[in-house]
C-alpha cells in the first residue's frame with residue numbers, strides 16, 4: 001500500500017502567525033518584550049518545548065519557570081490554533097487528487113497532537129488523513145526517525161514518500177530511509193541545495209505528478 005506522509009507547520013499550513021501570536025501573548029503576560037515573526041519562525045521545527053526554550057533563552061527568562069511558561073503557551077495556542085493560519089495555495093487540491101488516486105495519507109508533525117488535530121479540523125483537512133502523529137505522540141520527536149516510522153506502521157504502508165518543509169524533516173527522512181519531497185516555501189533555514197531531498201517543489205500543483213512519478217519508478 002502506497003502512502004504519502006506530510007509534515008504540518010510550514011508544509012500543509014502557514015501556521016506561524018498563530019504560533020507567533022501565542023508566544024507574544026505569553027510574553028505580554030510575563031511583561032517581556034514582543035518578538036518578531038521572523039525570530040519566532042527561526043525557533044519553529046523541533047516542537048513546542050524547544051520553541052519555548054528558545055524564546056525564554058532569547059529573552060533571558062528564568063528557566064526554572066519553563067514548565068509553567070510552556071503550559072501557558074500551549075494553553076493560549078489551543079484557544080487560537082487556526083485564527084490567523086492559512087493553508088498553502090493549492091495544497092487541498094493536491095490532497096484531493098492524491099486521495100482520489102488511492103494514496104493513503106498521514107501527518108507526522110512535531111506540533112503537539114492536540115493542536116495538530118485541532119488545526120486540521122479547523123482547516124477542514126482532517127478527512128484526508130488516516131493517521132496523525134504529533135510531537136508528543138511517541139517517545140521521540142523528529143529528526144529521530146521513530147515518529148515517521150510509527151506513522152508508516154500505523155498506516156500499514158509498504159511504500160512511502162514524506163513531504164516536509166524543513167531540514168528537520170529532511171534529516172528524519174534520511175534517518176528513516178524514506179524518500180523525501182521538500183516544499184521550499186515553508187520554514188527552512190538553509191538553501192534548498194543544502195537540504196537533502198529527492199524532490200523539491202514550490203507549488204502544490206506540482207505534487208501529484210511528483211508523487212505518481214516516484215511510485216511508478
Ligand SMILES: O=C(O)COP(=O)(O)O
Nearest residue numbers: 008009045047109110111
Ligand atoms: O511544532 C513544530 O516545531 C514544527 O511542527 P512541524 O513538525 O509540523 O513542522
Ligand SMILES: [Mg+2]
Nearest residue numbers: 007009010165
Ligand atoms: Mg514543518
